[in-house]
Amino acid sequence: xNRLRGFLGSYHPIVHTLILGTVMARxxxxxxxxxxxxxxxxxxxxxxxxxxxxxxxxxxxxxxGGFIGGNLSDRFGRRIIMLAAxxxxxxxxxxxxxxxxxxxxxxxxxLNGLCRSFYEPVSQALMADLTEPAKRLSVFSxxxxxxxxxxxxxxxxxxxxxxxDGALPFLLTGIxxxxxxxxxxxxxxxxGIKQIEGEKKQPVTFVSALWVIQRDVTFRxxxxxxxxxxxxxxxxxxxxxxxxxxxxxEGVKMFAVLMSVNAIVVIAxxxxxxxxxxxxxxLVAIIIGNLMFALGDIGFAFSHSLVPMIxxxxxxxxxxxxxxxxxNMLIDKLAPEHMRGTYFGAQTLTNVxxxxxxxxxGFLLVAYGxxxxxxxxxxVTLAGSLFYWKGANNLQALPKNRSKKEVF
Numbered sequence: 001x002n003r004l005r006g007f008l009g010s011y012h013p014i015v016h017t018l019i020l021g022t023v024m025a026r027x028x029x030x031x032x033x034x035x036x037x038x039x040x041x042x043x044x045x046x047x048x049x050x051x052x053x054x055x056x057x058x059x060x061x062x063x064x065g066g067f068i069g070g071n072l073s074d075r076f077g078r079r080i081i082m083l084a085a086x087x088x089x090x091x092x093x094x095x096x097x098x099x100x101x102x103x104x105x106x107x108x109x110x111l112n113g114l115c116r117s118f119y120e121p122v123s124q125a126l127m128a129d130l131t132e133p134a135k136r137l138s139v140f141s142x143x144x145x146x147x148x149x150x151x152x153x154x155x156x157x158x159x160x161x162x163x164x165d166g167a168l169p170f171l172l173t174g175i176x177x178x179x180x181x182x183x184x185x186x187x188x189x190x191x192g193i194k195q196i197e198g199e200k201k202q203p204v205t206f207v208s209a210l211w212v213i214q215r216d217v218t219f220r221x222x223x224x225x226x227x228x229x230x231x232x233x234x235x236x237x238x239x240x241x242x243x244x245x246x247x248x249x250e251g252v253k254m255f256a257v258l259m260s261v262n263a264i265v266v267i268a269x270x271x272x273x274x275x276x277x278x279x280x281x282x283l284v285a286i287i288i289g290n291l292m293f294a295l296g297d298i299g300f301a302f303s304h305s306l307v308p309m310i311x312x313x314x315x316x317x318x319x320x321x322x323x324x325x326x327x328n329m330l331i332d333k334l335a336p337e338h339m340r341g342t343y344f345g346a347q348t349l350t351n352v353x354x355x356x357x358x359x360x361x362g363f364l365l366v367a368y369g370x371x372x373x374x375x376x377x378x379x380v381t382l383a384g385s386l387f388y389w390k391g392a393n394n395l396q397a398l399p400k401n402r403s404k405k406e407v408f
Contacts, residue, residue: 012130015139017187018123019146021180025089026150028176031158031169036096036109039166046102054106058113063351065117072118078126079188085119086181093174097167121344128332128340136332137278140325145270152263219334221391223349225286226327228384230353231360232293235377236316239361240300243370244309254306258313265317273321282333283392285326290385292319294378301374330388 040046040054072081092112099105124140131139158169240258244251277285296316303309328344335343364373 010135011139012191014187014191015127015130017184018127019139019142021184022123022143022146023150024176024180025086026147027154027157028093028150028173029089030151030154031161031173039096039162039170040105043166044100044102044105046105050102054102054109057106058109058116060113060355061110062113062117063348063355065114065348068118078122078129081118081122082126083181083185083188085115085122086177086184088115089119090174090178090181093170093177095174097170097174117348121348124328125340125344137282137325137329138274140328140332141270141274141321144321144325145266148263148266148270152260152267216334217394218391219331219343219346221387221394222327222330222334223347225384225387225391226347226350227353227356228380228387229290229293229323229327230350231357232297232353232377232381232384233320234354234357235297235361235373236300236313239358239365239373242362243300243365243373246365247370254309257306258309261310261313262317262320265314266321269318270321273318274325277322277326282326282329283388285322286330286388287385289319289321289323289326290381292316292322293381295319297374297378297381301371301378 046054088111092108092115095104095108099108124143127139127143128136161168161172241251241255244254244258248254292315296312296319299308299312299315303312327347331343331347332340361373361377364376
């Protein structure tokens with residue numbers, strides 16, 4: 001009990017609320033979004049190509065929206081942007097359960113992408129605002145584990161509710177987001193979030209934000225490293241299912257097992273790996289994480305049965321655990337206090353890698369096969385570490401109030 005009190009007292013109540021809300025929100029969205037393509041195929045007259053366009057538009061909108069949302073949060077406050085995104089999400093998912101026209105689905109999914117790109121960087125920036133620097137890596141790691149807890153539970157619930165009514169998971173997701181938004185609204189008022197928002201040192205405009213990001217050489221290298229990482233990551237989250245389906249008798253079931261392994265390893269290993277990585281710099285964690293990604297990809301290239309695939313996925317997931325919280329820490333250390341939201345928002349430009357990845361992976365898979373695909377991606381992922389290293393070596397291009405000690 002004392003340990004629990006100590007844990008709760010170590011972080012601001014809003015941070016705990018955001019982490020718990022992340023579990024609920026990700027469980028709700030993963031209860032519905034993975035089934036969106038199936039739902040559209042069964043309940044509309046859309047072709048497979050049109051369904052792909054509808055789903056892809058959400059990611060396209062999110063790529064641009066992250067920068068805009070983060071910047072708006074620096075100008076107008078975290079509270080307004082986060083709550084607008086959460087209430088917008090409620091509208092999106094209730095809308096999914098009601099509308100039938102393809103154009104309406106497309107508009108709703110674009111709004112879904114915008115809401116995600118607004119909420120994610122702003123919530124990360126707020127967590128950083130409310131947490132002392134020494135504890136921020138632990139907060140980002142807990143947030144990442146919360147995401148995976150939600151993703152592990154959501155699809156099972158979605159499959160269960162979908163057997164009752166295809167639209168039910170979407171309606172329930174909308175209700176969960178509405179409850180989360182109202183709860184967060186009340187708590188933000190109770191804990192005086194306006195005082196925290198009032199501590200910004202100077203106003204930020206879109207022009208000044210673009211100027212800073214253009215000027216920040218280190219940040220640009222980090223973004224390039226993130227894009228390459230996203231290209232590699234998408235080969236497991238997207239292309240792997242196609243590879244398994246084409247080359248294994250029960251490929252779809254194997255992919256489902258591997259996704260469960262991914263979530264279980266994250267939940268089991270997040271805390272111990274975070275304690276270890278706390279002793280080292282975020283840059284070291286990213287480089288080791290990319291090495292684990294590459295080893296996992298090499299395992300996928302040469303695995304011909306389920307057990308080696310599971311081992312490869314477990315190794316790959318260790319890289320995921322090390323890489324993503326550390327990448328958030330690098331951005332947090334790099335961003336000026338008054339532009340943290342802008343930097344986290346601009347970090348969503350790494351989603352370009354999630355666009356390019358499936359295209360590159362699909363081409364390599366068809367032209368050269370899965371072994372070549374994953375060997376090439378392993379090499380590309382390792383090369384991405386060079387951009388992070390190069391960025392760290394360009395710290396002299398940054399303002400004098402940022403030292404090398406902050407990154408190394």
